[in-house]
Amino acid sequence: MSQLLRVAKPVVFDTLGVLVFAVLMALGVDVRIATLAGLVVALAVVGRELMHRRPVAVLQWISLASVVVSSVATWLTSDPRFVMAKPSVLFLIIGLVMLRKGWMNRYVPPAVAPRVQPEMTFFGYVWAALMLVSAALNVVVAVWHAASWPAFIAVFPAASKGLLFCVQYATVKAALRRRPAAQASEPVDSQIAM
Numbered sequence: 359m360s361q362l363l364r365v366a367k368p369v370v371f372d373t374l375g376v377l378v379f380a381v382l383m384a385l386g387v388d389v390r391i392a393t394l395a396g397l398v399v400a401l402a403v404v405g406r407e408l409m410h411r412r413p414v415a416v417l418q419w420i421s422l423a424s425v426v427v428s429s430v431a432t433w434l435t436s437d438p439r440f441v442m443a444k445p446s447v448l449f450l451i452i453g454l455v456m457l458r459k460g461w462m463n464r465y466v467p468p469a470v471a472p473r474v475q476p477e478m479t480f481f482g483y484v485w486a487a488l489m490l491v492s493a494a495l496n497v498v499v500a501v502w503h504a505a506s507w508p509a510f511i512a513v514f515p516a517a518s519k520g521l522l523f524c525v526q527y528a529t530v531k532a533a534l535r536r537r538p539a540a541q542a543s544e545p546v547d548s549q550i551a552m
Contacts, residue, residue: 374400374403375403376425379441381508381512384509390433404419429441442500445515446496446500450489453486453490463475474537499511
């Protein structure tokens with residue numbers, strides 16, 4: 359469980375500004391206040407990294423830039439759909455990056471990687487597809503069903519990714535059981551570190 363939390367932490371921090379915005383919108387807070395709160399949180403996340411002298415990932419800079427642009431557009435127009443559409447930009451960029459073959463190989467130990475190569479390649483593309491579908495769905499909900507967007511953004515991204523993670527974990531674990539191990543005494547659970 360701690361491995362899962364360690365993987366989820368950067369994603370939560372990267373999207374924290376949008377999550378704050380979504381919660382405040384769901385609570386009926388004025389769009390300008392919700393936008394300003396989301397922007398302040400996004401700036402604080404990057405500021406925290408800089409203050410601790412940690413490198414800010416490219417995705418965090420992209421996220422911050424998109425939050426700033428969408429927040430200014432929302433602030434000037436009083437139209438929350440600009441901020442609501444922001445996750446689509448991130449989902450699209452991430453999905454396109456995930457189309458690179460073999461990007462998932464770093465999530466399994468080198469000794470196990472050859473045994474689960476087909477599954478990891480397949481799931482790399484499945485993750486890319488999920489991100490691209492999430493980008494499209496977010497735009498549809500944000501533009502044509504704005505009142506439902508806070509519930510959508512609070513549930514769908516986390517639920518769909520959690521479900522896919524569980525399916526992938528079970529599939530890769532089953533593949534390891536089916537294929538002979540180099541060291542038969544090594545338990546399956548210790549061989550996979552996703």
